[in-house]
Amino acid sequence: MVKELKAKNASELKEKLAELQKNQFDLRMAKGNGQLTKNNLLKEVRRDIARVKTIIRQQQIEANKAGNK
Template sequence: MKAVDVRAMSADQLNDELAKLKKEQFNLRFQKATGQLEKSSRIQEVRRDIARVKTIARQKAAEAKA
């Protein structure tokens, strides 16, 4: 996921995307614990996507306040 794509989303879309990513992160951690995880690099990608979404959501909230 690119930052440009995330910036194009509205606040509601960002919240939905964040929920989706957190659910995926949980599923990946569960797969890792049970030994079913095939692509371990996906965990890091999802963590970075979560951080990206949170950062941009916070920036948009600050812009709306100002």
């Protein structure tokens, strides 16, 4: 999954991040209503969000390094 994410550009990553955050919201609502049967999905989505944010930040740092040279 990480290789796939690193291949994407910033706008695609931001779209993926928004999609994951919406998914996380939906899962939280389902958990609150007692409809969520797979509790591990929340943990997976939270970690996926962290992965996407990390890759976005890495790309920003690389762009800054390239701009400073």
